Amino acid sequence: MRAGSILFSVRYPASLDCEPVNNDASLLMETLLNRSGGDVYLRSNDGTSPSPALLALARRLRDPADPLRASALDALAADGALHPAHAALALDRVTARYTPDALEALASLELAGRRVRVLLAASVATAPLRALALPLLRGAASVTVKPSRHQPRFAPLLTDGLAPDGAFDHLVAYGSDETLATLRASLPPGVTFEGRGHGFALSIVRTTDHALAAARVAEDIAWYDQRGCLSPQAVIVTGSDPMAFAEHLHRALTEVAATLPPGPMDVGLGAAVMQWRGVHAATALRFWRGPDHAIALHDTASIGSPGARNITVAGLDDAGLHALVRRHGPHLTALGVDGPADDLRAIEGFSGRVVAAGTLQDPALDGPEDVRPALGLALRGGHGGRARD
Template sequence: MAEQSVSWIPSWMDSAFLVPFALRSGDHEWRGARPGEADWPAVAEGLRRAQEALREMPVRRIVEAVDAVAEQWAKRDFPPRQRVVRDASVVTGMSEETINRSLDGELGTLRAESLLAALERELGDPEVLDGFRPDAHLRGSTRAIGPRTVLAVFSGNAPGLPARTLVRALLVKATMIAKIPAREPNFTAAFLRTLHEVEPVLADSVLATYWDRDDEATMAAALEHADAVIAYGGDEACAAIRAKVGPHQIYEEHAHKLSFGVVSEDYVSLHGVAEVARRIAVDCSDLDQQACLSPQVYLVTGSQAPAVARQVARAMRLAAEDCPPGTIDVEDATVLQHRRLVAEWRAASTASGEVWSSDGLEWTVVLDDTLLPLSGAGNRVARIVAVPRLADVVDLVRPYARHLQNVALGAVGDEFWRTAEDLALLGVSRVTAPGEMARVSMAWRHDGLPRISGLLRWCDVEQHPEATT
């Protein structure tokens, strides 16, 4: 494929099987290719042969190859990364600095130490992916086997989003059909081109391309040849994919999620109002607050909320100077202006409410005493809501339990652990410190489930004279 293609086509695939397509964003257009409707059986056969080669590769060699690619991509002056950053800025509207910071975080999780930590956490011994290994609990041996082919349907505009899922599939020696996200289509193919230079067997285990959401024929063809399906998107989009998955297929989804932060009086006293505000501003500014990991609201207990909110306004201004926010399209700008008007009306109607904002739409801080319905955030809006006690927080967010994901918990001592326990039981899958909401590790069990071992089946050898004890 041409260097600027948004598709990655394995080197074994005959170009006669490919149909060109164009992805458009405003005045910009990116081109790629995908298999024709009748050619997916040939794709499946090629992926079967690719997996035979992949199975022969030791898992530690896979880790080394991914690490080598991540090392190159970690450099901001790496030409393929620079092209991806420019193109992603055009499509998403995010500033290049915002995208670079996102890639810094994502690529850091793909280094060897991080990958091995994730494997060891979920599998104990990573080499169970290579063959039978002694298992003392079994008094025998065990072996982990990944799916033959994973179909991954990506969505969203977070730069580098496909990297973790792609690498997880390769670690369990699965080939992949990747439907790239229309909102950020350039990263996957560019990353795979570098991977091909480092280790062709890995890159040739992946077909990355695009088809429209309403292209049922292509979706059905790709789904037919998958043993596992991983879906990203809103609740409705994920439900539509889930309905197509067969009982013989592993299914994993990352649907609509909500995240929030909370800080206690003791936490503010320990770290100071200005530092706590800085951390809140970081969480509300990272990725322009577009990720599921971003907070929709920050709850501040006791009497500190007004002081914290005032300092958050200052910190949001400084954050915007340090890492400029992106451009906002007309629809989002209208929504944001409406949110500001509602917040200003509420502030004028209450004794404790207040609103601070930039002259433009770069950032907004709202102080309120009521937790309004949570439906998502975006565009650097820091909502600070005063609550009486930390013990009240769980009951306040209980209506959103099904969608809760990531919580920044600013608390100390026993109060921290009591609240963390309550949040875990409620359904939260990650608790972190304020200022760290967007900085997730590869070892995190994404949305509360194991994302490496969840792709595996196992074979045990026990009660046999040949078994290793």
């Protein structure tokens, strides 16, 4: 067992409508899952509810005197390329969500008796905690996690140690839409599937208090250095002057770096940032370059960023905003809105979160961070059947 881990194991009744796994197909699937290299780690339950152990884990991760916290902070800084002060704030904010009431609200027997495999993709560095906790709270007998090869350090600290085998009958996979399609097509009989694919967020400004709105949007951009599926990829301003807002955002991003300092950039990210800045500096109506950020103002919405606090701003009317959300609805995980939002919740084809600006990167512990319907998830009668469309 690894130092600092908490061991527990629970056995729920096996699902009656779960077909046995075909060994040959399971071997093929295991080969596919192992292509990226790296170890897999097991977390199991030893009581009627996983909540006490998860609450204890969250307390340990918050405790300055616990060596597990020190290990976790080192792992988060490395996995997420985060400044150490940023990593500490992120860990405190994430673990604060783990309360008895929150965990009780998530408890179910939806995955009763299932051996769950979680295949993680590179994302915000704290994501493995929720990815492990949710299947346990849904009744899984065990959860085996395979971290992204780019973020191998934090997830093992949350588990009991190396998995003795790779057997599973429910797969939760995070990754590109193409990866999820390949995995789903390769499932052996009896294995259900839950896929969570590519997504991004938008910041929407519908108020005229630009200084306050910019401070909130700057926080959403700065958390995790804009690396997660809830990170805004563009700012849309309606009903006011987008250039005036961008001026305030330029100042706000400089100021927020004092409390959420940016982390290091590797060569690949640095090259992507330089390319993005070069293109947008040449094509934008106006371009701002700060010590650790850049802003490009365009006359039409331009979505897409390498992360690392680089963002576009554009002005649209309400009709244009609605059309933009409809067009990108399948891939929109969230809208962070400064101003009224009821009309945005009703846009056809959009099923992501709608939250107040400044809270995009602090999702409630009410399920997955990404609340869009999972690909392939169709568990019958609270137990689990074959995945279907």
